[in-house]
Amino acid sequence: GYLAALLLASSYIAIGLFLSSRTDNQLVALIGTAFVCGLFQAIGSPVVTDLFGATTGDLLRQFGAGSRFESIERGVVDFRDLIYYTSLTVFFLALNIVSLDSKRWSKGAHLRSHRLNGRVSLALVGLNLLALNLLLAPVSAARLDLTQYNEYSLSDVTRNLLADLGEPLLIRGYFSEDSHPALAPLVPRIKDSLREYQLAADGRLELEFVDPLTDPEMEREANQIHGIRPSPLQVTDRGGVSLVNVYFDLLIAYGDQTASLNFSELIDVVDTPLGVEVRLRNLEYDLTSAIQRVVYGFQSLEAILAALEQPAQLTLYQSSATMPEWMAEVSQTIVDVAQEIADANPDKVSFALVDMSAGDVAITEEELLERYQIQPVATSFFAAETFYLHLVIEAGADIQVIYPGGELSQAEIRSAIESSLKRSSSGFLKVVGLWTPPPAGADQFGRQMPSLQQYSILEDSLRENYELRRVTLEEGQLATDIDVLILLAPHGLTDNQRYALDQYIMRGGSVIAAAGHYRLGIDPYLGTLKLDVNENGIEEMLQSYGIDVGDSVVMDLQNAPFPVQVQRDVGDMVVSEIQAINYPFFADVRADKLDADNPVVNSLQLLTMSWASPVTVDETLLPDAQVSTLIRSSDNAWETTNTNPEPDLQTYPDFGFPIGDPLESIPLAVAVEASFESYFRDKPSPFETAEAAEVDEPAAGDEERATEPIGLIERSPDNTRIIVLGSAEFVNDTVYQISASFGGDRFLSNLQLIANAVDWFTEDVSLASIRSRGSTARILPPIHETAQNQWVLINYAVAIIGLVLIAVIWQMQRRAEQPIQLIAPAGADIALSPDETVSTDEPADAGKGGA
Structure with a gap:
């Protein structure tokens, strides 16, 4: 400036x-x-x-x-x-x-x-x-670029992505000549940025700019093939109010994969004291993530293998002597698929079959447990015999294990192998499984109950960068190609669902559990907000893993505002109005309370944890675990069991709630990397009852036969990762609507936290470094009212002292100045001293007469 x-x-x-x-x-x-x-x-x-x-x-x-x-x-x-x-x-x-x-x-x-x-x-x-x-x-x-985070320069992440392009990349900008006045100034900046992308791609990026309104053929292609259509926007000018159809879209195409960005995905509309300001949201992140999505989606098995730094070794460990007969077909299918992949790519893949039942095996069961953390599986829940059917995929130092499970077809086995190879390399679209609470049921009168457990904004955000799948866990197992599983406000789970989650973790699966003790609800009689307990959730399961979610709610004096309706007396009238008040249930977390060493949160400036529960780790159960406390409240927080979210401003005018004791910093989220013991290790499996009750055998002519349950996996690998967040409401759509009334920057940071966590699990944190650039406001550190008054007094004091100093210095300089020595008038014999003056009352020729 x-x-x-x-x-x-x-x-x-x-x-x-x-x-x-x-x-x-x-x-x-x-x-x-x-x-x-x-x-x-x-x-x-x-x-x-x-x-x-x-x-x-x-x-x-x-x-x-x-x-x-x-x-x-x-x-x-x-x-x-x-x-x-x-x-x-x-x-x-x-x-x-x-x-x-x-x-x-x-x-x-x-x-x-x-x-x-x-x-x-x-x-x-x-x-x-x-x-x-x-x-x-x-x-x-x-x-x-002199900005703090180089917000207007291409990052190394983008340059590396463009440098690794194997096929030509097309970026086409659809911009109307007659655009909206607020969008027109942004077009040159987008074009300049895209030209930088073109230079960084070194000839592998084709750049086009078109106006579909003047090219009917191009408009037809955009509408019918790419689904890009003009957006009707209202324009107010001196001629009145009118609607104008505007193209403000970007198309990214790579091979058979395409992605598009419209104006709503590229801009932010911000209310300022001078009016509404329209600005680009985070252009580099939006562009780079879209490019990554189409590039990673256009990958074959050959591309997966080519991305491996070292050849992959596929080894199937099986026990032919004790393996159930119905698993023999699965074993043969695994051998056929693995051998087919190895034969087609001899330079990149090798396959070996090890029968643990043979007497001359080069590896022992103890070595398998120590090296790969795999144990034999019971043939059934009522049998003492165990067997191996584990496919180990080694690519350099990375090790992936595919565990036995049900009737696997060739397509499922191939998909599992490809997913494991993708996890061993970078540059591939990750698969994220998402579990959300089911819709609320009907009340006693048959009316549909309203539900506040909506997370559509988070879902849309995840779909921008990952392949998102909704999961129910009801079948007792998860697909093998899911890289990360996200659980939002888990409650009302059956034992089958908990078993599926437990065994997914035992297979080394990564889990993000937003599992606070409470969830947001609506009182059916009063229609007001309330907090419901998450019953039949996963708290007991997490506790067996060594992670404890408290049964209280954290309140914080450093908090985000909350809009409430208040009554105000105006003369003889009572006026109802909406005011933003301090709301201790919305803990305002700044960068100094985020783990600076963990990429999940170290790029974030602030978070708002809504109705969060404390989360701690029992280190006695996890002595060798790597634990990171991702999020902590401020030092002025306390725990409460008060589940009434409505503030009482008459009794407690400052915060609406009584301030608890003691005030301390409370952990709100943890990340744990360890080997976890199965929750069902000493418990009956949910499949035991079903198996014991099953008395009818399938008909001989049935094309499908019932899948028999597989024995329990008792311990997960050492590098299994779990993130537990003390709240699911911080990414709730309702909370977003509340946050949007005060600016949506806080909620955007919450969404970035989930995306960063997924990247951390898949060990692809490149986008996390640019995800928060320019997308959130630079929040000033919170200052208490006493400190604010002190700074006001300091400002006044500095200004007054400055004025006094200027006056003193001016007076000192004035006194120190020497009078100017006057030069005698022409014709005078002597010069005037500094103390003498020339009289102007005498005639001008008086001096001449005297001379």
């Missing part, structure tokens, strides 16, 4: 000097300077550019001093802006020089050539400066 102000001031001073040289009247010079400077300021402003199309408006912005000022003010020093202001300064200084010099020119013919040379030189200076600006107009890479 200071550099921009300096450059703008130099240009305006040069303009003022020139106009001052053209008149002796100071007022005329001032008015002329203000007019010319205002002209340069207005030429690129929306007041003028909105009168023209996108192309003409962009050209006018290139000539506007104000638009150039905004470019530097945002933190980017563009070489073109420096040249622009330098050109203005040099040109008007040249005008000033010629103007002053022309005052010495006579009108005679003998100085005609001198006058002509001066004017020609001035014209050449102006034309050369104009040519220089036009020549540099397309050069967008010559700039210096």
Whole structure:
């Protein structure tokens, strides 16, 4: 901002000097300077550019001093802006020089050539400066990004992604010439950024810009093939209110994969004291994530193997002597699929079959347990015999294990192998499973109960970067290709569902459990908010793993606002109005309470944990675990069992609730990497009852036979990861609506937390480094009211002391000044001393007479 102000001031001073040289009247010079400077300021402003199309408006912005000022003010020093202001300064200084010099020119013919040379030189200076600006107009890479997080420069993540492109990438921008006035200024910035992408791709990126409204064939392709359609937007101008159909979309195509971004996915609308401001949300993250999505989605098995740094070794450990007969077909299918993959890619894959029943096995059961954390599985719940049927995939130092499970077809086994290979390399679309609470049932009168357990915004956010699948866990097992499982407010689970979750973890699956003790609900009689206990959830299971979710709610003096309806007396009337109050249930967590060493949270500036429960780890159960306390409350938090979320402002006017004791920092989320023991190890399996009760055998002619249950996996691998969050409401749609009324930055950070966690699980944290760039406001550190008053007093004191110092220094300088020695008038014999004065009362010739 200071550099921009300096450059703008130099240009305006040069303009003022020139106009001052053209008149002796100071007022005329001032008015002329203000007019010319205002002209340069207005030429690129929306007041003028909105009168023209996108192309003409962009050209006018290139000539506007104000638009150039905004470019530097945002933190980017563009070489073109420096040249622009330098050109203005040099040109008007040249005008000033010629103007002053022309005052010495006579009108005679003998100085005609001198006058002509001066004017020609001035014209050449102006034309050369104009040519220089036009020549540099397309050069967008010559700039210096001075923002804290380099928000306007391509990150290494983007450059590496573009450098690894194996096929041509197409990015096509659909922009209407007659656009909305708020969107038109953003188009040049998008085009400049896309040209940077094109340069970084080194010829592998094809860039196109089209206006579908002027190209019917291109519009038909956009509508029918890519699903891109114009957005009707309301425009208010001097002619009234009208609707305009606007294209403001980006298409990204790679192979047979495509993705599109419309204006709602690219911009943020922010309310400011000066009105509504439309700005780009986080252009690099939106573009890079879309490119990653299409690139990772266009991958074959050959591409997966080519991405491996070292050849993969597939080893099937089985026990042919004790294996159930109905598992023999599964074993043979695994052998066939693995051998087929190895034969097709001999340089990248090798396959081996190890029969643990044979006597000359090169590896023992103890070595299998120590090296791969795999144990034999019971043939059934009532049998003492065990067997191995574990496919181990080794790619360098990375080890993946596919455990036995049900009737696996060739397609399922191939998918499981490919998913394991993808986890061993980077550059592939990850699969995220999502469990959300089922819809609320009907009340006693048969009416559908309203439910606040909606998470559609989080789902849409996850779909932008991952393949999202809804799961129910009701079948007692999860698909083998799910990389990460997310549980939101788990409650009302059956034993089958808990068993599926437990065995997924025992197989080394990664889980994000937003599992607070309470969830948000509605009182059916009063229609007000209430907190319901998450009964039949996973708290007991987590406790067996060594992770404890408390049965209380955390309240914090450092909190986010909450809108409530309050009654206010106005004379003889009572007025109801909505006010934002301090709400201790919304813990405001800043960066100093986030784990700076964990990539899940170290790029975030703030979070809001709503109705969160404390989360702790029992280190006696997990002595060798790697534990990270991701989120902690402020030091002024306490726990309560009060489940009434409605504040009582009459009794407690400051916070609406009584302040508890003691006040301390409370952990709200943890990440644990360890080997966990199965929750069902010493408990009857939910399948035992079903198996014992089953008396009828399937008919001989049935094409499908019942899948027999597999024995329990008792312990997970050492690198199994679990993240437990003390709240699911912090990503709830209802909470988003509340947050949006005060600005949605807090909720966006909550969504970024979940995405960062998925990346951490899949060991692909590259996007996390740019996910939060420019997407959230820079929040100032919270200051208590006492500290605020202190700073106000300090500001006043500094200002008053400064004025006093200036007055004292001025007085001291005035007293220290020596009077100027006056020189005697012409003809005087002596010089006047500093104390003598010349009398003006005597006649002017009195001195002559005396002489």
